[in-house]
Amino acid sequence: MSAPARVESSAPVDQPATGAGTTAATVQYLLRLGDDALVLAQRLGAQLTRAPQLEEDVALANIALDLLGQARPLLARAGELEGRGRDEDALAFLREERDFLNCQLVEQPDVDFAGTIARQLLFSCYQLPLLQALTTSADEVLAGVAGKGVKEVAYHRDHAVQWTLRLGDGTEESSRRMQAALDRLWPFAAELFESDDLVRSLAVRGVAVDPASVRPRWDADVDAVLAEAGLARPSSVRVATGGRRGLHTECFGYLLAEMQHLARSHPGATW
């Protein structure tokens, strides 16, 4: 963590084959993906010692570790392309809430195990096809993270699917809780597939994948699981948005306060 946050001085370093505009856009895109993984890892890490059984403590920790392992090279790459001397820790611990570009779904708190699983289902069914498409990204770090991540996220999705089936088709209480969790989190799903000029321009250059393109696969996968589990697809009208522009739900400030407190309390220290 060598540099202070939000330094506005030197210009971003250009990639050889692309312009400064593309580099700046790539930084934003890497932060979106990296922040998704980091924030979800932070939520899951907090569940360790609180799982319904020991096997789940192990499983949730594994998923958190995989996501953290994805976040670190993505943030490091963002810092490198940005060219302002910020490393993964400066980006994780010294940015303000408005500078985090994760979707709002991943920051939603763990109300109960059904909520943890519903969040995992909605996210992993999105992340898997996204990473599959990113394995051929023109950015080699992104392609590398995607190549490794595909294998990991296939397990995350399987874990979420298996639990959704068990909770949906388990007891009356588990079915009620799982449905309530889906209803609660459904408004945050649409944001996963939001497309904008930034991502579309990067998609044209082969760096990014337009998230709208993975929506049909997500719909099919999620619908199939919900049908088998005897759960209803929520018919929520509210659509949450803003995460990709740094607008977050109220719970997020607390997550960052907890995550960043120690690092910020010792400016300039290394750990």
Add this chain to the structure above:
Amino acid sequence: MPVTDPSPALQAAVEPDEAALAERFERTVAAEERIEPRDWMPEAYRKTLIRQIAQHAHSEIIGMQPEGNWITRAPSLRRKAILLAKVQDEAGHGLYLYSAAETLGVDRAELLDLLHAGRQKYSSIFNYPTPTWADVGAIGWLVDGAAIVNQVPITRCSYGPYARAMVRICKEESFHQRQGFEILHHLSSGTPEQHAMAQDAVDRWWWPSLMMFGPPDDASPNSARSMAWKIKRFSNDELRQRFVDMAVPQAEALGLTLPDPELRWDAESGHYRFGAIDWTEFHEVLRGNGPCNALRVEHRVRAHEEGAWVREAADAYAAKHAARAGAEVAA
């Protein structure tokens, strides 16, 4: 199955040859061979192992809490990943150890109930709090260090499943200890505030770590029999001395002091001599009056109770699907 009673069928099956079986058991232990789950064993041996392995398993899962306390606040992403992996290892150790206990005819759910009801213990060390990041380092260095000294001899325990579980656990613990040492080393050579944080944590964890080896030999009622059965290989005081001899030069390498004015090298014996341990504190914590006894058990019970509906759902799902599979076979 209750912890205490052998099944009547087993009793009937073994009684005719009990003397011969007992002799074979003694021979196996004396020859440094392993007792395996299917072998005959004295009931007291079985009970002693269940108690010890369960306590060890409980220590692993309660021990997840003081360090888990820092996962969300770890000061770098690298440290966060290491700590997550470490606490996950402890859950894994709990799983191996409960499995080892299950080979003796108890099940995990029953042992967890005993832990939650306060009828089985876990290592008292985890009843101390982790108020600072340096505590994560001190636990790794001192607590895992003491655990390794305690546990390496158990890899030669006469009971096969326990001995084999310990081989893997000791490898991972050794990794954890080096990670703890590295955290403290980094803090000790960091800013003055970081150095002070490291020294404070070592000051608080040193004496409780020495207590981890249990009461002095002359006050350790179960030791002699466990030694005869080769469950235990060295006395509490021997292991404690081994730990002190190992830790003192490491503290010097860390640039930290140990909070014992009587600590000194004794050239004649080739050991470090240390001051008197406050056994009153040890017994108070053991009796439930440590700083975090209530907190640790409450946290565990809450996770267990809040997870009950999830476990019930998994059971109900399995039963439904078994019934459906059965109906399909019948049709």
